[in-house]
Amino acid sequence: xxxxxxxxxxxxxxxxxxxxxxxxxxxxxxxxxxxxxxxxxxxxxxxxxxxxxxxxxxxxxxxxxxxxxxxxxxxxxxxxxxxxxxxxxxxxxxxxxxxxxxxxxxxxxxxxxxxxxxxxxxxxxxxxxxxxxxxxx
Amino acid sequence: xxxxxxxxxxxxxxxxxxxxxxxxxxxxxxxxxxxxxxxxxxxxxxxxxxxxxxxxxxxxxxxxxxxxxxxxxxxxxxxxxxxxxxxxxxxxxxxxxxxxxxxxxxxxxxxxxxxxxxxxxxxxxxxxxxxxxxxxxxxxxxxxxxxxxxxxxxxxxxxxxxxxxxxxxxxxxxxxxxxxxxxxx
Numbered sequence: 001x002x003x004x005x006x007x008x009x010x011x012x013x014x015x016x017x018x019x020x021x022x023x024x025x026x027x028x029x030x031x032x033x034x035x036x037x038x039x040x041x042x043x044x045x046x047x048x049x050x051x052x053x054x055x056x057x058x059x060x061x062x063x064x065x066x067x068x069x070x071x072x073x074x075x076x077x078x079x080x081x082x083x084x085x086x087x088x089x090x091x092x093x094x095x096x097x098x099x100x101x102x103x104x105x106x107x108x109x110x111x112x113x114x115x116x117x118x119x120x121x122x123x124x125x126x127x128x129x130x131x132x133x134x135x136x137x
Numbered sequence: 138x139x140x141x142x143x144x145x146x147x148x149x150x151x152x153x154x155x156x157x158x159x160x161x162x163x164x165x166x167x168x169x170x171x172x173x174x175x176x177x178x179x180x181x182x183x184x185x186x187x188x189x190x191x192x193x194x195x196x197x198x199x200x201x202x203x204x205x206x207x208x209x210x211x212x213x214x215x216x217x218x219x220x221x222x223x224x225x226x227x228x229x230x231x232x233x234x235x236x237x238x239x240x241x242x243x244x245x246x247x248x249x250x251x252x253x254x255x256x257x258x259x260x261x262x263x264x265x266x267x268x269x270x271x272x273x274x275x276x277x278x279x280x281x282x283x284x285x286x287x288x289x290x291x292x293x294x295x296x297x298x299x300x301x302x303x304x305x306x307x308x309x310x311x312x313x314x315x316x317x318x319x320x321x322x
Binding site for chain 2: 002007008009012015018023030035036037041042043047053057070075079085086088089092095100101106108109112120122124128135
């Protein structure tokens with residue numbers, strides 16, 4: 001039953017990413033050129049809705065569908081890893097035009113070269129795992 | 138109904154993405170896509186090379202099911218919910234892109250110069266895919282999240298580390314588009 005829930009959420013998310021054009025390389029390019037409000041509107045309205053939902057859930061102590069307490073995991077307090085890691089991701093995001101969600105939706109959409117991007121992203125994650133102790137966090 | 142087949146406006150898409158995050162929270166999970174890359178490393182046996190990949194990846198299987206759903210969703214959206222793949226970017230952006238050599242700007246979903254199977258034999262195209270993907274994989278894990286984990290989940294929970302990460306996303310993106318693109322294309 002839960003498996004079906006995750007699958008349906010994934011299907012829905014994949015459709016939203018494709019139909020919103022957030023999975024389009026062109027939209028990412030346009031966003032970094034500051035030439036359109038579209039991507040800012042998507043992220044901004046997602047945030048407004050997300051902030052309201054999360055703050056309400058916390059205030060009201062909403063339980064999960066299964067009656068468990070919902071955990072919001074606080075991020076480690078640091079600047080290096082977020083700024084450096086974030087910038088490295090940003091370079092790749094703008095070049096490949098895909099972040100880790102859209103790349104899977106694009107695979108389903110039939111853009112097979114995206115599989116190379118996914119394989120490379122797995123490789124990049126592996127390299128991070130090897131170098132992790134040597135990087136400032 | 139017809140509006141369903143056209144590209145969805147930002148004010149519909151954004152709240153629907155927030156809904157995905159809320160649904161996952163209600164399932165008792167956290168919205169974050171890039172952690173799947175770590176899980177896939179672990180499944181491939183990366184735990185033998187680095188302790189970072191020695192964790193119970195079976196506990197992350199739910200997220201791989203979400204990924205499987207996304208592949209299906211991408212298929213459905215393209216084949217049954219779209220009339221036309223064209224992305225309606227502005228005329229000025231189309232012009233700039235054509236000058237850079239992207240002939241299909243304004244008429245396709247992804248640039249054929251990078252994402253068509255025929256161009257895969259071109260070493261430059263292949264390098265773009267490999268380098269772009271590697272930077273995404275390395276950067277997201279270093280930053281502990283991507284657009285979903287930081288820009289949506291983290292910021293919705295008002296966590297300042299996520300704001301630092303999102304500023305980083307933009308610093309990297311702007312560097313690539315404004316400084317490196319003119320050298321690459």
